[in-house]
Amino acid sequence: MMEETLAEIQQILHAKNHDYTAGSPDPFANFRLAELEGVDPVKGVMVRVSDKMQRLRAFIRSGKLLVKGESFEDAIHDIIGYMILIKGMLIQKSNDKDRDSSTSLG
DSSP: OHHHHHHHHHHHHHHHHHHHHTTOSOTTHHHHGGGGGTOOHHHHHHHHHHHHHHHHHHHHHHSOOOSTTOOHHHHHHHHHHHHHHHHHHHHHHHHHHHHHHHHHHO
């Protein structure tokens, strides 16, 4: 199940990256739009995760979801995908800070 789930999430992330970034070389371009509203992109993704967590809470509480075509598995896949994106964004942010501090010293 783990390998199958991870393969599905990888496929979903690639497809959504294509759809949401409109061919941008920046895989986080869509999430950076949060900056236009003064919101850190990582915090913006965390809000999306919170929405998915709320759907899971509702499913666990009632045993059903009313939106057709969106299963509890979809919500779980989205959460895992968002966590991967957050990891990538935080790594990039850390690398940018390291690069900025090394160039300002040199």
